[in-house]
Amino acid sequence: MRTSLNLKKVSIALLVVGCIVVIIIAWLNSNRYLPFQGAETTSSGSLKAVEKRLAKLKQAGEKPTLEQLADAFQPLGLIDAHNHNASSSRYLSMLDVWEEYHIDKVVLFGDISEPSAIGTDAAAWKAYQSSPDQFLPFFSGFDLHDEGSLDVIRDNLEKGYFGLGEIAGASTYSPIVSLAYWKASDPMDGFLPEIYDLIATYKAPILLHIDPPNGLPILKLEQALEAHPNTTFIFAHMNAYNSPEEIDRLLGIYPNLYADFFAGFSVYNPDGGGHPEIFIPIMKKYPDRFILSSDSGYGIESEEQAIDAMYRILYLLDDPALAKKIAHDNMMAIIQAQPATMTQLSAIQELASKNGKAYNYDNLSKLEAGKILADAEKG
Incomplete structure (x- = not known):
């Protein structure tokens, strides 16, 4: 009986850990293509340094x-x-x-x-x-x-x-x-x-x-x-x-x-x-x-x-x-605030077909799209 209870606890723990991992992965994927942040994400620590x-x-x-x-x-x-x-x-x-x-x-x-x-x-x-x-x-x-x-x-x-x-x-x-x-x-x-x-x-x-x-x-x-x-x-x-x-x-x-x-x-x-x-x-x-x-x-x-x-x-x-x-x-x-344009998205799709990379087009900003294309142009 004790062995059965221990196995049950372990299963529950593994299930909880698995759910947490899934949530973290989903969060990372959803935020992977958020608008470019750059220096505007200046931390409170940086402001204190100023x-x-x-x-x-x-x-x-x-x-x-x-x-x-x-x-x-x-x-x-x-x-x-x-x-x-x-x-x-x-x-x-x-x-x-x-x-x-x-x-x-x-x-x-x-x-x-x-x-x-x-x-x-x-x-x-x-x-x-x-x-x-x-x-x-x-x-x-x-x-x-x-x-x-x-x-x-x-x-x-x-x-x-x-x-x-x-x-x-x-x-x-x-x-x-x-x-x-x-x-x-x-x-x-x-x-x-x-x-x-x-x-x-x-x-x-x-x-x-x-x-x-x-x-x-x-x-x-x-x-x-x-x-x-x-x-x-x-x-x-x-x-x-x-x-x-x-x-x-x-x-x-x-x-x-x-x-x-x-x-x-x-x-x-x-x-x-x-x-x-x-x-x-x-x-x-x-x-x-x-x-x-x-x-x-x-x-x-x-x-x-x-x-x-x-x-x-x-x-x-x-x-x-x-x-x-x-x-x-x-x-x-x-x-x-400016979203990626149809021209940019079409160019990125063409780029993806050549380099085999996957791009998330749903929330792509013009800033992000422009950087992808400029970097690809530079090789």
Whole structure:
């Protein structure tokens, strides 16, 4: 009888262990193809490390250097959300700088709303193919007054580009964008309404240059935001020649609007006023709606100075968890929301037939699909 009971206990124990193993395997399989996480999974331990490094900088009582700030915030994985270096001569020359100052990813494109942007779009794609973990390619090489632009946009998004930008949604005063051949007169000009609807189906954002940030261009932007609530709009360098009050107003009304904060303008450009701290309360009020950018150092001393400014904004936030959102997570949330396209899935199926690997297509993101294809292309 005792032997029978012991055997029964052993059987029950084995059954329990077997069930646990099955549950663990099922969990691993279900999560195997979750959206790419990268540095946005920064642990609480990493945040504590940032806190300790910042505390040391503050105790020193001196203005921290770029090197010190980059080291302190390194665990956050800072993303440059607006960069024009999409030509081999430019982005290759920046690789060492990005590595030295711990720029985790770069949203890369080139020219703005010009025929020449077709070439820089291709260069951004080439950079992405060479390093899919580092670059997030956007594009702007299409004439928004031509219905054919819809085909260009659809093809590029299907291919794997992550967003449109920088697009000249309106420009009167910019010495460069005001001359753009394909610029819009306002954010509802040409085929922009149809473009907004199209990119919403891909969950892809549009990065809009709008100047001046008042008057008719803003009235039309508000019209676009209201008419296309499922479209993600990013207001390029929203802090340039703009007030915290106006940014507060727009973000408060339109949940589909994000602020691209060109830190270099507010920190180092004399036109920015030299008081970036006035924007900190608005960042804290809308912690999920700000992203940081260098704008490739436009209008200031250098791109390195623009990177320095990005870190100084994070330093002013005085909150590692909030800094993590603005430095990295908000941009990645926009990217990770995009599902793999039919073109990508078809290419991966073809790849699977050649290499014999099995891929889970159900929850594949565009980010994951793009990395699979880029890595396969590199061999």
